[in-house]
Amino acid sequence: MDEREALAERFEAQRALLRTVAHRMLGSLDEADDAVQEAWLRLCRVDAGEVDNLAGWLRTVVTRICLDVLRSRRSRREDLAEQEVLDQVAHSVQGSPPEDEALLADSVSRALLVVLDTLEPIERIAFVLHDMFAVPFSEIAPVVERTPVATKKIASRARHKVRGTPAVPAAELARNRQIVSAFLAAARAGDLTAVLAVLAPDVVRRADRVAVPPGGVAEARGARAVAEGTAALAHRSQLAELALVNGTVGVVVAPRGRLLFALTFTVEDDRITEYDVIADPARLRRLDLAVLS
Structure with missing residues (x-):
């Protein structure tokens, strides 16, 4: 087995987890797959021998890719044409659900993905990594460019939004x-x-x-x-x-x-x-x- 094949094997051992992390962050299986594939391409451009913790390195790279996607998506959302929304609504009431809907429902609730989509990008990143994957704040902080203390506050704010406050007893x-x-x-x-x-x-x-x-x-x-x-x-x-x-x-x-x-x-x-x-x-x-x- 040559060096490239060995690296690919190590990457494949992480692919499923990386895809799960990216899916929680982006709410889209297609975009999650794109993020993971981009992480592989970036891995191929560095000296893997200098990466002490490949799993952590890959998670950080995928997270940064997802953060860029979330920021770009938020800016585009303001310009979403009404006709595009109408087309989505019309499509949603025709035929059967997409094939990946069953996988989506099994992995995480649609309601949670909807709520996560209301968070600011760094709130979503901090909440997903810490609350769903137990990543320490010290490791999340460099990705969102905040101190660990500030990152903890961001995750706490996101957690409060996700849980909400009932208006009735x-x-x-x-x-x-x-x-x-x-x-x-x-x-x-x-x-x-x-x-x-x-x-x-x-x-x-x-x-x-x-x-x-x-x-x-x-x-x-x-x-x-x-x-x-x-x-x-x-x-x-x-x-x-x-x-x-x-x-x-x-x-x-x-x-x-x-x-x-x-x-x-x-x-x-x-x-x-x-x-x-x-x-x-x-x-x-x-x-x-x-x-x-």
Whole structure:
């Protein structure tokens, strides 16, 4: 085995972990693979014999690549055209989920990826490395160009954002979670009867103009009309997960971990009395999103 083959073998031993780290940072399997491949190319351009800790060196390189991607993505996001958003929404309600959706759901929740996407780039890096991979702050600090103490504060701030702050008492939150979870399960199954069971007779469902599907309506009133519309979009529900939305139990629809829809609910007397479907990018950016623990 020559020197290049030996290096490739050592790199391949780290590939799976590097891909996992990059995926948590970027929320995209394709971008994670690109980051790992770029790390390999950079490794080929250095004298590997001078690298004392190859695993740590590779993790640092992948992290710096991901940080650059996150910063670039944030600047581009401000210029995202509405038509592009509309195209994404239309695609999300057609056909079956992408093949890698199952892998995504197994590895990390879509809701967590959505919340991580709201963090500042260095917050996401610090949180992912420390809280998800137990990397010491002393090793994260040089990557984010902060002191270890400052890096710890950044991770703490990110952790608070990820966990969120409920706007209702714990007992009410738990009960609402049970109701919304039942609604989501029924919607996924396309079970009209089960959907009706958690809706108030005079329930109202509102959707903004981006969220309205072709042939759909912006507002539906009455349990039957709302339930039929919900059951008809069972395939969209396959990509949905519970989340904390503006401090209460809500739902995010996030193919490949990218937020397309958010649902907010009003629950009274153990029934959903109204819910809103939000897809307009400006409205989505104003939502306070957190993981429902």
